Amino acid sequence: MTAQHPQTTPSPAAMTRPVPPPLEILARLVAFPTISRRTNLDLLDHIEALFAGSGARMHRFAHEDGSRANLWISIGPDIAGGVVLSGHSDVVPVEGQDWSSDSFALRIADGRAYGRGTADMKGFLACAIHAGLQATGRKLARPLHLAISYDEEIGCLGVRGMIEALAARPSRPALCIIGEPTGMKIASGHKGKAGFRACCHGREGHSALAPRALNALHLGARFVQALEQRQEALAATGPRDDDYDIPYSTIHAGVMRGGTALNIVPNLCEVDFEIRNIAEDDPETILAGIRADAETIAAPYRATFPEARITIDPVTAYPGLATPEDGAALALLRRITGRNDPAIKVAFGTEGGLFAQGLGISTAICGPGFMDQGHRPDEFVALDQLAECSRVLDNLLAILAEA
Structure with missing residues (x-):
């Protein structure tokens, strides 16, 4: 993770330059196909050009490659x-949709803005960038920060290096707003998530002599059944x-x-699974139970098949x-919203827990659109949500x- 620290000085021309409206900004953001694990550098170049000469302090924190x-x-x-306004620049793929x-290409119709990422979450980024550009022409008593990350959609990976670097600085922001889509309702929390890969090891053999081998798919099937039983216990x-x-x-x-062929008893089966835990549950305790189940499944075979195990x-x-x-x-x-109703909690994950834990700052979620409008064909955000x-x-x- 590397950081760049360019210095900028505002010019009279920059200070009088008109601020593009949020929809114009959104159209440019959507045009960059910033799918996770692919480059987002062109998008960042465009954003930096919008702020060039404004006096904004801009720092990049790059992936190692x-x-x-x-x-x-x-x-x-x-x-x-x-205050930090935080949003991710990456989007999910469109293949097969x-x-x-x-x-x-942003399309406006029926009071909606259509395009990949409009709901999740370039709509918020467009509004945040617009607010940031407006802020450059005002005298602020306290700073506004924009945090634009990468690879959020594959496990909140990219933002971690930026948070680590910010945590090492002597001064930190006071609080953070994550702009994931909540219909502009205020959200106070979400579940934690941990993803794992279980590798079930058996012994290969010819399918005509299958009882003399140990089918790893059978181990995997029993493991998935054990996961289901653990889930039923958590729910109950x-x-x-x-x-x-x-x-729950x-x-x-x-x-x-x-497996590789029908006439070969497979010696390996992989199962990818996840735990999404509420705050009252310890994911390590849940995982310990799953590990115990894995050993219970594999142990009876070990006398005949020493390689039998589930890691x-x-x-x-x-x-x-x-x-x-x-x-x-x-x-x-x-x-700032005028809402006094109780905060909600969202089903999806965000980078909010990383900001709260990594920087020790109060963090909440509030953004335009709804998550069920994202990740799907004809993704959209309503224009009144952006407004x-x-x-x-x-x-x-x-x-x-305010002073």
Whole structure:
């Protein structure tokens, strides 16, 4: 992870340059096909060009191979405190999806903006960039920060290096708003997630002599059944948080692979699974139970097949978010949105837990659109949601300008 620290000086021309409206910014952002693991550097170049000469302090934190990067933009006084507006630049693939129009060209119709990433979450990024550009022309008492990350969709991977670098600085922001789509409702939390790969080891052999071999697919099937039983126990007797659509921790097997030919008894089967835990559950305790199940499945075969075993290795993980109702981020969001209803909790994961834990700052989620509009063909965000987000961020700028 490398950082670049270009210095900028505002010019009179830059300060009088008109700020493009959010929809114009969104159209440019959607046009960059920033699918996870692919480059986002052209998109970052475009954003930096928008802020060039404005006095904004811009820093890149690059992936080790240099193909993609996080971008941190600070506007206003160079002091501790202020607010982070955080969003990821990567989007999910479009292959295999039946779109009505070009997925990477913004289309406006029926009060909606269509295009890959409009809901998740370039709509918020467009509003945040618009707010940042407006902020460069105002005298702020406290700074506004924009955090634009990469590879969020594959496990919140990219933002970690940026957070580590920011944590090493002597001054930190006061709080963070994650702009994932909530319908502009205020969200205080989400479950943590940990992904794993179970490797089930048997012994290969000719299918005509199958009983003399140990079929790894059979081990895998028993392992998946054990995961299902663990899930049933969590649903029946585990801790509950009724603020979630699914009010208990979940275990999910998503991928199973093994075997090369019908006449070969396979010696390896892989199962990819995940744990999504509510704050009241310890994922390590859940995993310990799963490891015990794996040993119970493999142990009886070991006298005949010494290689029989099921190993479990971590693949990815991010922490949950559980901001208390009296948290500073929730108080700010209630002030700028005008909402006084209780905060919700979202089913999907975000980078919020990483900001809260890595920087020790109050963090909440609030953004335009709805997650069920994302990741699908003809993804969209409603225009009135974008307008509401811009209104809320205008209120934020007014607060940051207060002495």
